[in-house]
Amino acid sequence: MTSSRPPVGDKQDRGREVQAMFASIAPRYDLLNRVLSLGVDRAWRREAAREALALSPRRILDVATGTGDFALELKARAPHAEVVGSDFVPEMLDIAREKARGRHLEVRLEEGDALNLPYPDGSFDAVTCAFGFRNFADYARGLSEMWRVLAPGGRLVILEFPPPRPGLFGALFRFYFRQILPRVGALISGNAGAYTYLPESVLAFPDPERLAGLMHATGFRTRFRLLTFGIAAIHVGDKG
Numbered sequence: 001m002t003s004s005r006p007p008v009g010d011k012q013d014r015g016r017e018v019q020a021m022f023a024s025i026a027p028r029y030d031l032l033n034r035v036l037s038l039g040v041d042r043a044w045r046r047e048a049a050r051e052a053l054a055l056s057p058r059r060i061l062d063v064a065t066g067t068g069d070f071a072l073e074l075k076a077r078a079p080h081a082e083v084v085g086s087d088f089v090p091e092m093l094d095i096a097r098e099k100a101r102g103r104h105l106e107v108r109l110e111e112g113d114a115l116n117l118p119y120p121d122g123s124f125d126a127v128t129c130a131f132g133f134r135n136f137a138d139y140a141r142g143l144s145e146m147w148r149v150l151a152p153g154g155r156l157v158i159l160e161f162p163p164p165r166p167g168l169f170g171a172l173f174r175f176y177f178r179q180i181l182p183r184v185g186a187l188i189s190g191n192a193g194a195y196t197y198l199p200e201s202v203l204a205f206p207d208p209e210r211l212a213g214l215m216h217a218t219g220f221r222t223r224f225r226l227l228t229f230g231i232a233a234i235h236v237g238d239k240g
Contacts, residue, residue, distance in 0.1 A: 018135050019089055021197060022066070026091040029067055031188060044232045045130060048159040049073045051236050055155055057081060057125030063114050063146060064088075064132025068096025068107065070159070074128065075105045084124075086112035087132075115141045122151040130159040134205040143218040147239060156220060156237040158211070161202045165230040173231060177202060208233045 022029070037044075052060065052074060058081055062071040065085030075083040085107055087093050093109050100107050112118045114129075114136055127146045136142040146156050164170035164177070177199035185198065206214065208224050212235060215222040220237030227233065 018137075018197075022089045022135075023091040026067070026089065026095055029092070029095070030069070040228055040231075041131075044159060044227055044234075045070055045073050047227060048128065048130060048157050048234050049077055051234060052126050052128050052155065052157040053078050053081075055125070055153075057155070059124045060084070060126045060128065061086060061117075061119065061124040061149060063117070063127060063129045063142075064135065065096060065109065066092045066132060068093075068099055068109060070128060070130035071096070071107050071109070072099060072103060072105055075107050076103070082108070084108045084110060086110050086114070086117065088113050115145060117145045117149050119149045121148050122154075123149045124154060125151055126155045126157070128157045128159075131161065133158050133160050134201050139206070139211075139214055140218070143214060143220075147218050147220070150239045152239060154239045156215070156235075156239070158215075158235040158237075160211075160233060160235070161205065162208050162211075162226070162230065162233045163203050163205055165226075169229050173229075174203075208235070211235055 048070070057078070060074055060078070060081055060083045062074065062083065062085045065071045065087045066089070068085050071083050071085035075081070085093075085096060087096075088111060090111060093111060096107075096109050100109065110118075114132070115138055127150050129146070133139070133142065150156060164173045181199055182196045208226065212222045212224050215235060215237045218237075220239060222235065222237045224233055224235040
């Protein structure tokens with residue numbers, strides 16, 4: 001019986017390709033997020049932050065933090081919490097540090113691999129990941145690592161783009177993702193490949209029910225809800 005999973009080498013290659021791609025678009029990443037989501041991504045982050053902070057965590061890890069938008073949102077809403085942002089793209093972290101200084105928010109921003117987090121077991125009361133989980137080369141390994149660094153009673157919150165749902169709106173959004181988004185992204189960022197990758201990564205991502213199943217298999221008590229007609233989804237996983 002052959003495995004449906006890619007060999008380890010393939011996963012490592014994919015990780016390096018994603019790292020290089022995000023490094024190349026780092027300076028325009030925030031602008032593109034605003035333009036391509038029509039600014040709605042900010043409201044989605046607010047909703048996800050409310051879920052992440054509902055249990056009043058003292059230590060929070062934001063995995064695949066990118067340019068730090070979600071880590072800074074968490075710190076602004078929970079100034080007494082310790083917030084750590086981790087990412088494997090140094091160029092993104094440099095921008096996140098500039099933003100943190102500009103907003104006078106103290107967030108630890110550290111280089112790290114989401115599939116091998118450099119933190120001891122049970123280090124955090126909450127772990128979050130906003131629009132980065134679909135870039136993981138191994139979803140099960142990523143969930144296992146986030147479970148590992150969560151303390152008992154901790155909460156994981158994943159904010160992500162699920163594949164477009166069936167129906168008219170889903171068909172329109174699929175057309176937008178495949179035909180319009182890559183052209184706008186290439187025009188603004190100068191990197192056509194990055195914004196061809198984005199719709200491909202969303203269309204290949206597990207649907208919300210399947211992601212909930214993966215989280216449940218890891219050990220989480222899981223629920224999810226769709227946002228803006230299913231363009232985004234928040235998954236919440238509690239560790240017993």
